[in-house]
Amino acid sequence: MLANVFSATSIGLKTVLVTVEVNISERGLPSFQIVGLPDKAVAESRERVLAALENSQQTVPDHRMIINLSPADTPKEGTIYDLPIAIGVLAANDSLPKEKLGSYFFAGELSLTGALTTIRGILPLILCAKQLGFTHACIPIGNADEVSIVNGICIYPARTLNDVVLHMCDTTLLKQLKVKSLTQFYKQITYEVDFADIIEQYMAKRAMEVAASGFHNVLLKGPPGTGKTLLAKALPSLLPPLTTDEVMETTKIYSVSGTLTARMPLILYPPFRSPHHTISRIGLTGGGSSPLPGEISLAHRGVLFLDEMAEFTRSSLEALRQPLEDGNITISRAKGTASYPARFMLIAAINPCPCGNLGNEDKRCVCTSTQILKYKKRLSGPILDRIDIHVFVPNISAQKLSSSIESESSINVQRRVLAAREMQKKRFIHEDIMTNGEMGTKHIKKYCQMSDEALTALRKAVDVFKLSARVYFKLIKVAQTVADLAQSPHIELSHMQEAIQFRVSE
Structure with a gap:
């Protein structure tokens, strides 16, 4: 009896699909073995899953069980495989239908009572599931807000293992998570210093x-x-x-x-x-x-x-x-x-x-x-x-x-900052950067237009103060920002002088 359940593992922000393969064999002594480069937390999943299944009044197979986390040469760590392992054991034991498993993604830690607890790294996992074409995902309810801005995949937050089992058996369906916009999360914040x-x-x-x-x-x-x-x-x-x-x-x-x-x-x-x-x-x-x-x-x-x-x-x-x-x-x-x-x-x-x-x-x-x-x-x-x-x-x-x-308040200053940022947004609309500080040499040559007086002042400052080539381009970037604050399409002499002053004022 074999069942495949899908989850994932994260290496940094890179996410790799993990197939949880559960095989139950009537041959051999009863055992529960996890293979596929599991770390200590994954290896201990055996005890959590067995206790969760027992305390959820689910049938625990009294046979030899091997759980393979594929690909087997990729290290697996954390507690996110508890739920997919438990679902795989039940599916391999014919306690729930296997037909729906191919479109479902599972991730979650189980407590000994069968409750699902919050895990870290759920957002990149769900984004990976969506990218790989999964249409449904079951996760702990504690992670619901974190992934509520992800559309294109039906997410079902669950409180317990039994909730997931009943959902997979079409007995009691879980409530699908509603997709929220960022505006629903924004709230008035008070800064420590104005x-x-x-x-x-x-x-x-x-x-x-x-x-x-x-x-x-x-x-x-x-x-x-x-x-x-x-x-x-x-x-x-x-x-x-x-x-x-x-x-x-x-x-x-x-x-x-x-x-x-x-x-x-x-x-x-x-x-x-x-x-x-x-x-x-x-x-x-x-x-x-x-x-x-x-x-x-x-x-x-x-x-x-x-x-x-x-x-x-x-x-x-x-x-x-x-x-x-x-x-x-x-x-x-x-x-x-x-x-x-x-x-x-x-x-x-x-x-x-x-x-x-x-x-x-x-x-x-x-x-x-x-x-x-x-x-x-x-x-x-x-x-x-x-x-x-x-x-x-x-x-x-x-x-x-x-x-x-x-003194001038932060709100008034922020208005000028937002206006300057809007100019940069329009300037870099076809680039992979958003602000002047991120500009490289090619962006500076393409977008930064200086008056002859500004260029002369820049060259003189570099010669007098023995500035490096890196500082030369940084002065142009700062001068461009000063020009944006003044809503000027070009870098004028006064803008360059202010940028130079910020660099050599000591």
Whole structure:
């Protein structure tokens, strides 16, 4: 007696179809064996499935059972195979019809009582099932909201194993999950910091506005307590909500990492990640024996804030080089290779020296020249080269701190950001990028039109300040964003001057 049930396994965001082959043989002693490179969690599925079947008052075959997870040379991990194994055992034992199994996709963990519990990584699994032509899928009810935006496949959330069995036997049909639009999930959110909360720091706030408009990286440098962290935390309030494609892409990452919750089943807004400087290189970039996404992938299409950047380990910072350029990261381990998107906006904050008072007019720096030089060497040239905007955040006098002058709110600034983003959307409608910060050399040559005065200023700045070729093109990208904020079709001299000022203001 043989039955085939279909599920899948994820290697990073790549999903592979898995056929759960269940064979029940009357020859041999009663046994239950799982083959096909299962990990410990899959091997323990034997105990969960048998207990769930017994406690669900289903017939447990007293024969030799072999469960093969095909393809057998692909590692299988996690608890998602509990439900397909249980359905396969019942189908092989003729306890439910096999005819419908060919169009169904199953994934879910079973408790010992037979209840279906939430699993991680369900979104990429359902998208894979849809792509492979499956028309129906049975999943735990706890994962329903996460996949409710997927159309083109009938999804049946279930609470227990018995619910699935009755559905497959056409006794009591499960209620099909209604497809929802993203607008049904959007709700008013309150940001931790508003631009109106930040006093003075006009140049730094302008830098953050430009960064939000063009998705540029920013380095905030200044004495302690000047508002660098506050500026970074206010940045999400300027960013527009994610598009439908971005929501799907970002939610898949969070789904695989297991960080989605019932209150946050979808990632609708640009994520803000702020890891502590003691984080390991693997924690930052991703990895592990079975590669999981790191902070740079969890910050995809959002903000990665590295406070006290110079305190991060050198290996962690150097590992950011390739993701900052390519927007993705590939992690190779013994169990396989996983690729994750990592198109994030890097916001870094550092002090000018170990004591933090270098250049401070109110406090004297007590660091020696050797200490200052050693501190600055913690950030390599290639990393600094990849940061588009460098801005100094100075001290603010007590008189200005106590002034009653109101600062511009995030809502007003966001309007300008959205207008600039709309220009970029139209500009790159036939490209695979969405913002100026993502432009490559070919895009710059194709779309960035400069006046003769702007080009002359750019060439002069590169010669005087001995800037690299990478910085040359980054200046053009930032100038293009400044032009977009001004609703200008071309890069004029004032736009280029502002971009240069953001780069060499120190």
